[in-house]
Amino acid sequence: MPVTDVTTDPEALTLTLTADFAAPLERLWEAFTDPRQLERFWGPPGWPATFTSFDFEPGGRATYYMTSPRGEKSGGSWEFLSIDAPRGFEVLDAFADESGTPIPDMPVSRMVFSFESTDAGSRLRNVTHFTTADALEQVVAMGMIEGATMAMSQLDRVLEGLREYAAGKGTQTEILDDTHVRITRLIEGPIDLVWRAHYEPELLKKWMLGPDGWSLVECEVAPAVGGTYRYVWEPGEGVEGERFGFDGETLVVDAPRRAVTTEHMTGTDFPSTLNDLNLYEEDGATLITLLIEYPDKETRDIVLATGMTDGMEASYARLEGVLAAV
Template structure:
């Protein structure tokens, strides 16, 4: 995790976040001043940002919105008030309505992003100045510290590039907190094909099989928002095991980049998980990121103990092998 310190100072009315990165300062500067790169990390996992405008000039504005895993929308706006190229910039940061107008119901703040070189690469120091102790307490109470820390934790993959970040590492599983797990896997193939492989039954049947010796006997998918799906697997040949399956509903669909679904083990009273799938393509390779939200830590640990990671890796390897043209 690149964040090394987060300090709130009720007397100075500030929150300061410090993070170190193994990348030159010019590279770090570029990801904060390019909206397409900002979108890849600005927002905690499960709340990706979309910048609808970005005028990086003193007096200019940037408008964005975050889309939650159940389709919730939260808007924000920046007014750029200071820019010192490659060194720092400052914004007036506010919540915003659907038209991008600053909200009068929520406190605004001033944010200063400062960048400096270090022997290992570069350092970001982000300082937020609040208008009052009440505003600081309100925003920190809403999870500002945790959200900013998790957002910065997504920056390494942007700075490194997809292949440097994930190539050859297989399926990686990160425990983000007691109820959230992030799974990543690089696929050497275009985003449109990887998206279709997750949406179309005839493709799903070819790769989403887990370890050898299983077949998908049921694959019904309605990928539209509100649509439902059902998967069932059963052993073949001498493979031991009992048939099992999952069913759920699509909550968010943004082809070809994001789909959020619920997942429930068919025929059980186990609670559902929330599965947030996002895809990003760079130089012909696509990074799959699956953010899974469990109802509690016990369920998370129980699922991970089933060998989930090995099964997912077998499936993703099959996706590359069977569906990606040589």
């Protein structure tokens, strides 16, 4: 976790976040001043950011919104007050409506981004100045500390590049908190093909099989919001296990980058999970990121104990072979 410290000072009305990265100062500066790179980490997991404008000069403005797994949007805006490349910049940060206009009754804060070189790479120091103690307490209560910490945890893979960050590591499972797990896998292949492989039944039946010996025998996809899907697997001859399936509803679609669905084990009263699939392509390889929200810690641990990661790795390895043949 790159974040090394988060401190609130009620007397100074500040919240300070410090994070260290194994990347040069200029590379860290680039990540914070390029909106396409900012989009990959500024929103916390499950709330990716989309920057709709970015006029990076004193007096200029940036506007963005973050979209939740259930489709809710939360907007924000920055007014750039000063820029001292590559050492830092300062903005007025405000909550914004759908048009990017600051919301009058919500807190406005002054954020100072400072960057410095270290022996190991570079350091970010982000100091947010509030106008009142109530404003500080309000954003802390809204989860700003947790959200910012989780957002910064996504920056390493942006700074390193996908191949260096993920190639050769296989399927990685990270426990983010009691109810959230993040799964990542780098796939050799362009984003459009990876998306197709998730939504074309004839391709799905070739790779989404889990352990050896299982087959995906029923495959009804739901590529549009409000649609319902259904998958059924069964074991081959001599393979232990019973036929099972999953069903759910599509909540968010932003092809070919993101799809959010519910997932429920068919024929059971088990609670559903929320599955947030994100794809990002770099140099012909696509990083699959799947954020799973469980109803509780117990359910999370039961599912992880089934060997889910190994089953997904077997499927993703097949996926690369399928894409190579398309």
